[in-house]
Amino acid sequence: MSNPAVAVEAQGVTKIFGSGEEQVRALDNVSVTIRENEFFTLLGPSGCGKTTLLRLIAGFEHPTDGHILLHGEHIAHLPPFQRPVNTVFQNYALFPHMTVADNIGFGLEMQGMPKQDVARVVDEMLTLVRMENLGRRRTSQLSGGQQQRVALARALAPKPKVLLLDEPLSALDLKLRKEMQIELKRLQNETGITFVFVTHDQEEALTMSDRVAVMNAGNILQIGAPRTIYDHPSERFVAHFIGETNFVEAELIEIDGRNGRVQLPSGAEVPASLPDVDLSPGKVTVVIRPEHVDLVPDAGVLQGTIDNVVYFGTDTHYHLHLDDGTPFVARLQNQRDSAAAFTEGDKAGITVKDNAIQVLVD
Amino acid sequence: MAIGETTATGSVPTTQMSGREATAAAERRSVRKRWLLVSPALAIIGLVGIMPLAIIAVYSFLSPGPYAGISWDPTLEAWLNVFMERDIFDETLGINYAHASIVTRSFVLAFVTMILALIVGFPTAYFIATRPDKQRYLWLFIISLPFWSNLLVRTFAMMLVLRDNGYINSSLIYLNVIEKPLEIIFTNTAVGIGLTYAYLPLMVMPLYASMEKLDFRLIEAGYDLYGNRWKVLWRIVIPLVRPGIIAGCILVFIPAIGAYVTPKLLGGGKNLMVGNLIANQFGTSRDWPLGSAISLFLMLMVMVALIIYVRNVISEADKNA
Numbered sequence: 001m002s003n004p005a006v007a008v009e010a011q012g013v014t015k016i017f018g019s020g021e022e023q024v025r026a027l028d029n030v031s032v033t034i035r036e037n038e039f040f041t042l043l044g045p046s047g048c049g050k051t052t053l054l055r056l057i058a059g060f061e062h063p064t065d066g067h068i069l070l071h072g073e074h075i076a077h078l079p080p081f082q083r084p085v086n087t088v089f090q091n092y093a094l095f096p097h098m099t100v101a102d103n104i105g106f107g108l109e110m111q112g113m114p115k116q117d118v119a120r121v122v123d124e125m126l127t128l129v130r131m132e133n134l135g136r137r138r139t140s141q142l143s144g145g146q147q148q149r150v151a152l153a154r155a156l157a158p159k160p161k162v163l164l165l166d167e168p169l170s171a172l173d174l175k176l177r178k179e180m181q182i183e184l185k186r187l188q189n190e191t192g193i194t195f196v197f198v199t200h201d202q203e204e205a206l207t208m209s210d211r212v213a214v215m216n217a218g219n220i221l222q223i224g225a226p227r228t229i230y231d232h233p234s235e236r237f238v239a240h241f242i243g244e245t246n247f248v249e250a251e252l253i254e255i256d257g258r259n260g261r262v263q264l265p266s267g268a269e270v271p272a273s274l275p276d277v278d279l280s281p282g283k284v285t286v287v288i289r290p291e292h293v294d295l296v297p298d299a300g301v302l303q304g305t306i307d308n309v310v311y312f313g314t315d316t317h318y319h320l321h322l323d324d325g326t327p328f329v330a331r332l333q334n335q336r337d338s339a340a341a342f343t344e345g346d347k348a349g350i351t352v353k354d355n356a357i358q359v360l361v362d
Numbered sequence: 363m364a365i366g367e368t369t370a371t372g373s374v375p376t377t378q379m380s381g382r383e384a385t386a387a388a389e390r391r392s393v394r395k396r397w398l399l400v401s402p403a404l405a406i407i408g409l410v411g412i413m414p415l416a417i418i419a420v421y422s423f424l425s426p427g428p429y430a431g432i433s434w435d436p437t438l439e440a441w442l443n444v445f446m447e448r449d450i451f452d453e454t455l456g457i458n459y460a461h462a463s464i465v466t467r468s469f470v471l472a473f474v475t476m477i478l479a480l481i482v483g484f485p486t487a488y489f490i491a492t493r494p495d496k497q498r499y500l501w502l503f504i505i506s507l508p509f510w511s512n513l514l515v516r517t518f519a520m521m522l523v524l525r526d527n528g529y530i531n532s533s534l535i536y537l538n539v540i541e542k543p544l545e546i547i548f549t550n551t552a553v554g555i556g557l558t559y560a561y562l563p564l565m566v567m568p569l570y571a572s573m574e575k576l577d578f579r580l581i582e583a584g585y586d587l588y589g590n591r592w593k594v595l596w597r598i599v600i601p602l603v604r605p606g607i608i609a610g611c612i613l614v615f616i617p618a619i620g621a622y623v624t625p626k627l628l629g630g631g632k633n634l635m636v637g638n639l640i641a642n643q644f645g646t647s648r649d650w651p652l653g654s655a656i657s658l659f660l661m662l663m664v665m666v667a668l669i670i671y672v673r674n675v676i677s678e679a680d681k682n683a
Contacts, residue, residue, distance in 0.1 A: 079590075081588045087582075089579055091579065093577065093583040155587075158588065
């Protein structure tokens with residue numbers, strides 16, 4: 001019995017392109033469960049396999065190995081036009097020979113819906129994406145943001161069980177992208193459809209998603225809520241890919257479930273969060289986010305020398321090197337009219353807020 | 363300083379005037395230069411394009427000479443003879459059924475050729491356009507390979523394939539599919555097959571050119587939106603490659619309707635097309651004016667057909683827009 005709350009499930013999916021010498025393993029034994037009504041993001045650098053996974057769910061590619069289930073039913077063998085799943089393509093792929101309304105109605109028409117009903121749903125969709133009165137336009141007469149809305153409306157019109165979005169915002173400028181991020185979230189709330197969103201933009205992933213899967217080299221490294229992924233990255237790649245991070249070598253000396261204690265190079269012993277795997281005491285790498293630390297004139301838990309001070313308006317970035325040479329960044333929020341507390345060449349101690357040290361798997 | 367300024371101000375109108383004149387002169391020079399540069403092209407167009415047509419047009423309003431050629435008696439007889447003929451005994455005008463059937467056959471065969479070439483050429487072009495880049499050129503090369511040899515030679519080769527003891531019939535008999543050879547050679551079917559074979563590359567090339575530009579993500583989008591293969595073909599692929607289809611159809615139809623070698627060899631003399639009829643007038647029939655008139659008539663018909671076709675296409679495009 002499959003859990004009814006599961007929308008999409010990939011079980012041990014492997015996808016190999018090409019053969020022989022040129023063989024590329026785009027996905028390597030990937031398993032993931034995407035829940036119903038969830039905004040799920042596949043995040044990773046280009047070539048990590050996130051688009052391949054999306055195309056496997058859409059049906060444009062077939063897995064070399066493994067299963068793909070939609071609401072508990074195997075769909076890996078079905079062609080795209082028999083899957084209740086729609087895609088918003090990276091460059092929208094709007095039909096240039098049709099009007100906006102014809103584009104939006106295409107899926108419904110293909111499903112055999114009567115003409116008047118198609119027209120009614122198209123009107124609803126135009127209202128939903130705030131494009132009323134633009135139905136008779138040609139797609140080439142639309143701005144990038146409008147094309148994006150049409151692409152969304154076209155994919156949402158047949159009321160798919162899952163909406164797949166392949167980097168839909170990457171072609172938009174920054175301001176429009178911010179607007180569309182909010183718009184997408186609104187559409188997901190209003191329609192209640194499961195969104196699977198592919199992006200390489202960590203900010204997009206963090207702001208919009210209910211859960212994020214971080215991918216690299218054909219594998220899913222970590223799945224979790226944006227906050228979990230950011231605060232408790234389990235692997236070096238995840239920590240590195242999302243946000244700015246300091247990596248510090250340390251010694252794991254105490255393990256108590258998901259909590260433990262580490263000894264930092266300075267000799268200070270501090271509490272740390274552990275990843276969800278079995279670890280044994282010994283050398284580990286810990287992650288400390290730049291905004292989770294403070295600089296103090298006295299010793300702190302780590303000591304370093306300030307190389308560079310960069311003023312950013314809302315905050316100031318202090319680039320340090322620790323006594324053992326490890327580079328370290330501290331990001332302190334600015335107060336009005338406060339002068340920088342430290343200048344280049346100053347010695348400074350670093351204090352870490354509670355729970356801000358995360359031990360990595362590697 | 364002040365003097366210099368005054369001089370400058372004082373001289374403004376004159377410099378402006380001379381400036382305007384200079385501009386005009388430069389413009390005249392550049393116009394002259396442009397005409398000079400296009401004159402070789404114009405000369406060639408005039409000499410090999412318009413001149414022969416003008417001669418034909420003049421000939422079509424003259425009388426045939428005693429031994430071929432023309433005599434300078436203006437008459438409409440040649441134009442009348444395109445579709446009419448005078449009774450040998452009482453000189454009454456009647457329809458020239460021979461000519462009418464040849465013209466009809468030409469249009470039908472050219473049209474069938476065009477459709478066959480489209481049916482064969484469309485999947486071929488699609489196949490090539492979906493190959494990886496490097497392979498495409500190989501396939502295009504293979505498609506254009508027949509053009510490297512003479513049409514006459516290729517048509518003789520086609521005779522070897524189609525004749526009673528040719529490759530098709532002997533293999534079918536060998537396989538016990540038929541007992542007697544099929545009558546293919548010297549029929550309209552043979553001419554149609556021969557024409558399709560001869561002009562297929564002219565269909566494939568423009569089709570390929572427009573398919574190569576096709577955004578295949580649109581096809582994926584079609585599949586994604588519940589369109590099966592046929593629906594995606596009709597609703598997305600064909601409308602988008604329409605310019606290629608039109609260009610291919612025109613490129614096949616026009617040479618097919620004026621074909622000479624193929625109907626002559628594969629039609630065996632009884633299935634004439636307009637090309638053969640025209641050739642006869644300049645050859646054995648020694649009626650140059652009639653030959654000229656039929657040539658022009660054919661040209662006019664093709665032009666009318668094209669204009670109607672293109673008009674339809676444009677109006678359809680407008681409807682979409």
